[in-house]
Amino acid sequence: MKIKVVLVGSGGREDALARRIKESGGTIVSIMTNDNPSIRSLSEKTYFFTENDVESILNTIKEENPDLVYVSPDSFLETNLVDKLEYSK
Numbered sequence: 001m002k003i004k005v006v007l008v009g010s011g012g013r014e015d016a017l018a019r020r021i022k023e024s025g026g027t028i029v030s031i032m033t034n035d036n037p038s039i040r041s042l043s044e045k046t047y048f049f050t051e052n053d054v055e056s057i058l059n060t061i062k063e064e065n066p067d068l069v070y071v072s073p074d075s076f077l078e079t080n081l082v083d084k085l086e087y088s089k
Contacts, residue, residue, distance in 0.1 A: 002027060006061050007043070008081075009072040010036040017070060018042045029064050031057055033075070051075040058084055 003026045007014055010032035018028050022042045030036075030043040033050060040046045045064070049057050058081070061069055071082055 003068060004029065004064070004066045006031060006064055006066040006069045007039070008032075008057070008070065008076055010034050010039060011073055013072050014070075015039050017072075029066065031060065051079055054079050054081050054084060057081060061085065 003021075003024075005021050005026055006029045007018055007021075008031045010030075014030075015036060015038050018030070018039050019042065021028050028039075028043045030039050030046045032039065032046065032048055035048070047057075047060050049060075069085055071077060071085075076082075
């Protein structure tokens with residue numbers, strides 16, 4: 001089964017995870033504040049938002065309809081993004 005993952009973040013952890021998802025045959029859609037060329041090259045689509053643009057991020061995630069959303073960096077975790085994702089199921 002091919003899984004679609006929205007990966008929120010642009011650091012080393014996200015890069016390592018993106019590589020493993022790609023190696024496993026998954027599809028990646030990345031959402032970043034800063035460009036990471038490695039993650040971008042592994043992603044089917046890439047979007048750029050600031051951490052505080054929660055509504056745009058949520059709308060993008062809903063449009064992409066992923067199987068899994070991974071949110072990592074503290075700057076995103078400090079927002080209400082994860083809470084809103086949990087309640088938007």
